[in-house]
Amino acid sequence: MPMYKSDQLAHQLKSLIEKNIWKAHTKLPSLREQVESSGFSLMTVMNAYQKLEAQGLIYSKEKSGYFVAEQTKPALDSASTLAPKIEINSSVFKYLKSIQTPNLVSLGSAFPDSELLLPIKLRQIVSQLARYPKSYDQTTNLPPGNLALRKIIAQRYCMQGIPTQADDIVITSGGLDALNLSLQALTQPGDYIVLQQTTFYGAWQAAERLGLKVITVPEHAHCGIDVDAFEQLILHYPVKVCWMMFNAHNPLGFTVSEEIKFKIAKLLHQHHIHLIEDDVYEELFDGLNKPLPMKYYDQNNLVMHCSSFSKTLGAGFRVGWVYAGKYSEHIQHLQLMSTISANTLVQNALVEFLSSHHYEKHLRSLRLKLKKNKKRFYHYLKQNLPTQCRIHYELGGYFLCIMLPEQASSEEIYKTLLNQNIAVAPSILFNYSQQHQQFIRINCSFDWSNHIQSALDVLTITLKQLSNAKLET
Amino acid sequence: MPMYKSDQLAHQLKSLIEKNIWKAHTKLPSLREQVESSGFSLMTVMNAYQKLEAQGLIYSKEKSGYFVAEQTKPALDSASTLAPKIEINSSVFKYLKSIQTPNLVSLGSAFPDSELLLPIKLRQIVSQLARYPKSYDQTTNLPPGNLALRKIIAQRYCMQGIPTQADDIVITSGGLDALNLSLQALTQPGDYIVLQQTTFYGAWQAAERLGLKVITVPEHAHCGIDVDAFEQLILHYPVKVCWMMFNAHNPLGFTVSEEIKFKIAKLLHQHHIHLIEDDVYEELFDGLNKPLPMKYYDQNNLVMHCSSFSKTLGAGFRVGWVYAGKYSEHIQHLQLMSTISANTLVQNALVEFLSSHHYEKHLRSLRLKLKKNKKRFYHYLKQNLPTQCRIHYELGGYFLCIMLPEQASSEEIYKTLLNQNIAVAPSILFNYSQQHQQFIRINCSFDWSNHIQSALDVLTITLKQLSNAKLET
Numbered sequence: 001m002p003m004y005k006s007d008q009l010a011h012q013l014k015s016l017i018e019k020n021i022w023k024a025h026t027k028l029p030s031l032r033e034q035v036e037s038s039g040f041s042l043m044t045v046m047n048a049y050q051k052l053e054a055q056g057l058i059y060s061k062e063k064s065g066y067f068v069a070e071q072t073k074p075a076l077d078s079a080s081t082l083a084p085k086i087e088i089n090s091s092v093f094k095y096l097k098s099i100q101t102p103n104l105v106s107l108g109s110a111f112p113d114s115e116l117l118l119p120i121k122l123r124q125i126v127s128q129l130a131r132y133p134k135s136y137d138q139t140t141n142l143p144p145g146n147l148a149l150r151k152i153i154a155q156r157y158c159m160q161g162i163p164t165q166a167d168d169i170v171i172t173s174g175g176l177d178a179l180n181l182s183l184q185a186l187t188q189p190g191d192y193i194v195l196q197q198t199t200f201y202g203a204w205q206a207a208e209r210l211g212l213k214v215i216t217v218p219e220h221a222h223c224g225i226d227v228d229a230f231e232q233l234i235l236h237y238p239v240k241v242c243w244m245m246f247n248a249h250n251p252l253g254f255t256v257s258e259e260i261k262f263k264i265a266k267l268l269h270q271h272h273i274h275l276i277e278d279d280v281y282e283e284l285f286d287g288l289n290k291p292l293p294m295k296y297y298d299q300n301n302l303v304m305h306c307s308s309f310s311k312t313l314g315a316g317f318r319v320g321w322v323y324a325g326k327y328s329e330h331i332q333h334l335q336l337m338s339t340i341s342a343n344t345l346v347q348n349a350l351v352e353f354l355s356s357h358h359y360e361k362h363l364r365s366l367r368l369k370l371k372k373n374k375k376r377f378y379h380y381l382k383q384n385l386p387t388q389c390r391i392h393y394e395l396g397g398y399f400l401c402i403m404l405p406e407q408a409s410s411e412e413i414y415k416t417l418l419n420q421n422i423a424v425a426p427s428i429l430f431n432y433s434q435q436h437q438q439f440i441r442i443n444c445s446f447d448w449s450n451h452i453q454s455a456l457d458v459l460t461i462t463l464k465q466l467s468n469a470k471l472e473t
Numbered sequence: 474m475p476m477y478k479s480d481q482l483a484h485q486l487k488s489l490i491e492k493n494i495w496k497a498h499t500k501l502p503s504l505r506e507q508v509e510s511s512g513f514s515l516m517t518v519m520n521a522y523q524k525l526e527a528q529g530l531i532y533s534k535e536k537s538g539y540f541v542a543e544q545t546k547p548a549l550d551s552a553s554t555l556a557p558k559i560e561i562n563s564s565v566f567k568y569l570k571s572i573q574t575p576n577l578v579s580l581g582s583a584f585p586d587s588e589l590l591l592p593i594k595l596r597q598i599v600s601q602l603a604r605y606p607k608s609y610d611q612t613t614n615l616p617p618g619n620l621a622l623r624k625i626i627a628q629r630y631c632m633q634g635i636p637t638q639a640d641d642i643v644i645t646s647g648g649l650d651a652l653n654l655s656l657q658a659l660t661q662p663g664d665y666i667v668l669q670q671t672t673f674y675g676a677w678q679a680a681e682r683l684g685l686k687v688i689t690v691p692e693h694a695h696c697g698i699d700v701d702a703f704e705q706l707i708l709h710y711p712v713k714v715c716w717m718m719f720n721a722h723n724p725l726g727f728t729v730s731e732e733i734k735f736k737i738a739k740l741l742h743q744h745h746i747h748l749i750e751d752d753v754y755e756e757l758f759d760g761l762n763k764p765l766p767m768k769y770y771d772q773n774n775l776v777m778h779c780s781s782f783s784k785t786l787g788a789g790f791r792v793g794w795v796y797a798g799k800y801s802e803h804i805q806h807l808q809l810m811s812t813i814s815a816n817t818l819v820q821n822a823l824v825e826f827l828s829s830h831h832y833e834k835h836l837r838s839l840r841l842k843l844k845k846n847k848k849r850f851y852h853y854l855k856q857n858l859p860t861q862c863r864i865h866y867e868l869g870g871y872f873l874c875i876m877l878p879e880q881a882s883s884e885e886i887y888k889t890l891l892n893q894n895i896a897v898a899p900s901i902l903f904n905y906s907q908q909h910q911q912f913i914r915i916n917c918s919f920d921w922s923n924h925i926q927s928a929l930d931v932l933t934i935t936l937k938q939l940s941n942a943k944l945e946t
Contacts, residue, residue, distance in 0.1 A: 035505065042515075126603035127600045131596050136591050136596075137587060138587075138787075139579075142569075173646060173791075174812065318813065332570075336565070336566060336569055337679065338811075339649075340647060341791065
């Protein structure tokens with residue numbers, strides 16, 4: 001592969017830094033000086049400087065130019081990497097369109113089986129309210145959203161020991177809207193953000209759209225998140241915002257322990273880094289107590305906690321929220337320029353439903369059903385999967401990830417299964433880099449049936465055929 | 474005021490161009506050459522070149538540099554101007570928040586009186602459908618949106634003589650979402666777009682957010698849009714997209730004639746410029762026939778026609794659409810990254826309501842009521858306004874604009890009235906430049922009542938006091 005001129009120049013400069021000829025915090029020659037001394041074009045010099053900056057070897061100060069970065073910082077774990085320019089949208093789009101085919105066994109969906117959602121009491125309330133014009137009145141539901149609904153949400157935070165006022169909450173058009181608005185409010189194009197190596201594709205897409213630089217933090221087999229790697233990368237890069245999931249992680253399913261959450265919160269606090277906490281599965285835990293969100297450990301209004309009713313009541317409602325705190329006005333600003341408000345009738349219906357004991361009752365029953373269904377899926381898959389495939393059981397949520405044998409392609413398996421009318425989510429959607437282990441995510445929220453069993457049979461046979469083929473080659 | 478170095482340089486170069494020393498299409502010195510010859514810094518040279526480009530004196534070609542623009546082009550009408558960096562959001566935000574106060578006489582709202590919307594038949598349908606889980610099923614309502622709803626919308630275009638397939642339509646989360654998605658799909662930061670001089674603030678906000686350069690086309694007393702000025706500016710600037718309103722313009726109320734629409738469509742076609750047509754008041758015409766949209770004259774898939782049900786059925790529904798044609802997939806892309814889908818229950822209810830004769834019946838009655846109410850407002854205001862205030866009556870829509878005496882401030886009047894619990898929309902929201910005539914927009918959709926009459930009395934008294942004060946000074 002031919003070397004670009006900018007790589008050539010970056011290489012020269014890098015060796016000056018590494019050999020300590022250029023000491024830490026020394027000012028680099030200005031772009032113009034470098035153009036003159038090197039004979040390269042301005043574009044080449046700019047590209048070279050930007051590459052060095054991306055590698056953490058130099059840093060820039062506004063109006064002052066570039067400076068050599070501190071080399072005593074810990075070497076970056078190779079697993080934490082600055083992702084190249086992100087272009088994930090096309091493949092996600094193709095995937096999302098493909099799983100809209102009717103009569104598909106929808107094991108690729110991120111939503112629980114709709115048969116488990118939409119409790120009859122909620123539908124009755126919507127039906128009742130729908131008769132009156134007042135229920136559709138937008139005025140009382142404009143940003144920051146329905147006051148009664150915000151009070152109820154605030155109350156639920158308080159019950160977890162997180163002091164919250166109704167004015168801290170902004171109602172959004174679903175959870176993704178909450179996450180996107182938060183990222184837009186907290187960043188400028190070119191900023192560095194941290195995503196988990198394996199993460200919900202919506203985060204990648206948002207970063208792409210806003211022109212952000214993404215650094216990924218690797219998973220840790222026991223802790224969920226590799227805290228050491230996390231610390232290294234925030235020492236290394238001028239990170240502005242992290243967008244991460246700590247409870248019932250999508251797609252991997254893990255819930256981070258209190259201890260690790262505390263450590264990460266401390267690091268965020270020390271370095272004044274904001275966290276956009278995607279916690280849309282917070283209510284679907286497996287056990288007696290709802291896991292604490294990172295918001296609980298937030299000392300300095302650094303955490304924007306985002307959640308929604310899409311995974312507990314119904315995906316089609318499009319009502320979510322963000323604990324925006326002092327950023328409330330900024331978020332409302334962005335809303336009034338885009339979606340204006342979430343559906344008014346639904347906001348009103350949610351107020352009535354959530355004010356009763358019906359929500360807690362529904363959640364308890366939903367959690368039990370999801371736990372039962374996921375266990376059933378797990379045991380069936382464990383019995384039937386080829387030995388080269390691994391499968392973890394994590395508490396909470398309703399996903400299982402099947403880890404594929406080395407060199408298997410999740411995309412190939414997804415396509416093969418799609419031809420047989422079964423949708424699964426391939427790891428390519430969650431993992432921008434192709435170097436990491438491939439897997440497929442299975443939605444296990446469905447009640448057991450012959451239909452489901454047949455689909456899992458096709459799945460396991462496909463994986464066996466693949467494993468045999470790989471063994472033969 | 475001290476002159477910036479970049480202005481100084483721009484001034485020098487401008488005179489070289491104007492004196493024809495630098496001929497049209499001559500390449501300018503490269504940035505580096507200019508730095509060396511002028512002694513100015515790179516930043517200064519870049520700023521100077523960008524200023525000249527913004528003035529239309531030079532143009533840039535990718536990878537080739539800057540060139541002198543053709544000077545034989547018609548001189549730009551001073552009324553068509555490149556707007557400075559737009560920062561309208563804060564004032565709009567303050568305005569929108571201020572009019573949310575309860576018990577306000579809401580003459581500043583852009584929505585018709587909700588008492589006139591939300592027909593009982595539609596509410597019955599929502600109420601009926603709300604009982605069944607199937608009505609909330611998101612799968613059949615994901616982008617591009619509910620197929621049956623898209624078919625009905627396509628059919629309505631066909632009835633106007635615009636050949637349309639269901640696949641040309643994308644359902645959005647309201648009309649503003651349709652407009653924003655279209656602008657995002659068709660532009661890159663730095664592109665030139667055309668807005669009407671007086672225009673819905675949402676267009677200014679979208680331009681600000683996407684980092685676009687705005688050129689405005691002035692109004693014309695008789696035609697609504699000044700076609701000659703429009704032609705001049707598209708000859709002068711590399712315009713990518715126009716975002717404009719042709720029917721029942723917000724806030725001015727005019728509907729552009731067929732002849733002018735045809736002329737503008739021809740110009741767009743000749744210069745291959747896209748039009749985002751904001752047509753949310755299309756159904757609220759005054760007369761027998763619905764005015765044709767610009768989409769009717771579109772020969773080359775250049776027009777993205779955007780509309781919604783917010784002004785005819787209910788603001789809180791948040792269901793709109795765009796005639797996206799070949800851009801459908803691009804729009805869906807952007808949706809799946811942001812709002813995902815419009816509310817599912819509402820989409821299903823609209824299908825049932827629009828399939829019946831109820832919608833046409835509702836629209837006929839709505840048009841008559843709006844016409845009657847607007848006339849009543851007009852006659853009352855005409856009788857009572859001070860002579861220094863002018864008021865036009867335009868067919869269609871439900872807005873009246875009161876033109877203020879010279880040197881009056883629409884913002885001052887808006888604030889004075891707000892203190893008396895009356896909201897009106899000041900021209901500052903629609904007119905970025907303060908040089909143009911000031912006005913206030915009145916929403917005349919309300920049925921006449923003592924309450925309304927008293928509010929209009931306060932309004933006219935306030936305007937009289939202002940006029941007298943101005944005469945005295």
